Amino acid sequence: MEKFKANFKLSMVFVYILLIFGAIIMIFPFFWMITGAFKTTLEINLFPPVWIPSSFNLDNFKYALQAAPFARYFINSLIAMVGSVSVCTFTTILAAFAFSKLKFPGREVIFTLLLALMMVPFEMLVITNYQTVISWKIYDTVWALIIPFTSSIFYTYILKGFFDSVSDSLYYSARIDGCSNWKYLWRVLVPMAKPSLVTIILLNAISRWNSFLWPMIATINVSNRTLPFGLYAFVNEGGAKTELMLAASTITVLPMIILFLFARKNIVNGVARGGIKG
């Protein structure tokens, strides 16, 4: 028994060492980004590198905000995210309800076809969507960042799964009591589906905030860029100073880090359930 205990302890020490080592590697780029955002030009270029900056003042953030309109990018990102996520959540709720509770010819066939559409990569749709936003004269506006993302098959699929799990007898008894579909959906189903809704809203918000390919294609003017694309352009066009780039990167990732710290379980469960990247 003693030997077993010693063995057990030893193996647990080994587990912790590996986990701590792994965690350091995963978290290190963030540590390096945030500490780098406080370093001076001299400190950032020293070799071997300086581990901890000499002072923690916000000068680099101030200079970065002056060097490029990051405040504007932040607001653009926010508008694009809130706009597309709120509309998408609305269309998702309605569609998931129709596919789950309402009866219409071809319901199953249409839903199966939609699931098949999910495997078409976004990268393939981008060519035509680029042409569409040009034709609609919304190229290089915030609308181009919102309108193409107002429906999602994936989130509809997740929410329909939840609606399906709510017993139909509840629906029929509510209907017999004179409750309209609309009322039943918003007064009964939506409040019940709150955890699922929070998950799809979080996953959607994260992917909208971080999206890079589409904003790079659909916007060109400095004043219409979102944070990830604006950050990239800042580095690519101006040969920006590293410490300012790191300060701007910190501004970009901070909202999502905060979101993750508060809603980790929800996000992780959503990813595990959906099997699709956020």
Next chain:
Amino acid sequence: MTKVAKVHEDGPKRTLKQMIEPYIYLLPFAFGIIVFTLYPIVNVVLMSFKNNYDFMSRSFSGWGLENYIYVLNDSYFHQALANTFKYVFIIIPISMCLSILLANLLNQKIKGSAIFQTAFFLPMVTSTTAVGLTWRFMFNNNSGIINAMLGLFGIEPINWLQIAGNNFYALCIYGIWAILPFTIILLLSGLQNIDPLYYTAAKVDGASSTKIFFKITIPLLAPTIFLVMCINTISTFKVFNDLFPLFSGPGVANNLFTAVYYIYYQFRVTRPPRYGRAAAAAVILFLIIFVMTMIQKWVEKKTKY
């Protein structure tokens, strides 16, 4: 009984409303799907067969296979496919092994699992652009932390970013780091679905932990492992975003073309834009991904019990 009769009463009026109502609920959703998913699929396939298609004038010289012939003979496209396959074959096995190990460690009864989970999963929610730019700084030849660390082991500084060949490995290292969180989450949830009775039984029989790992954990986790491998193969096949923060494009002297970058290059970099060629490349990419998805679905069906 009376209530049922009441529903029946206003029969014809209700049926008409009932007939239309579902479509009203579907309308806002359908608009986005039809315009931004369905139409683009049809359009991209049609466009790929239009020779010399010009978007501005909507004109083309005729239907045919010219775009496909061009793309399939383009050395950049060959390079793009070769790079993409090489990337997938490096990333998938390494990231799977690391993830299986780490998911198992996270599945132990450990203290501070919330802290570990936060650390391991954080990269999943943060912008690849911002983090990729930080990696670019870490890979820096002169002041990068990675070369500094290698220096501690007496390894000469490696020019990760500016030498063709090296930059491919920088892309892979970053790619593995970036895919770990998602992979670990799915494997961890697979592990948590394994009935603990199996472990109890094995421990009672005195099986060693190595034996438990290879004889119980791995076989029971196999369906999840394969599923995650399929999802990751498809997503790594679309490698594209990482090229921008790390190398500001497809690397030194265009040595890092990938399949998706090739599409982007044809309709957004080349002047005038070659929509037909981009479309043909997109259709080819889709066919490759389609085959992978079919394999995934087939295995999912086989392993469902």
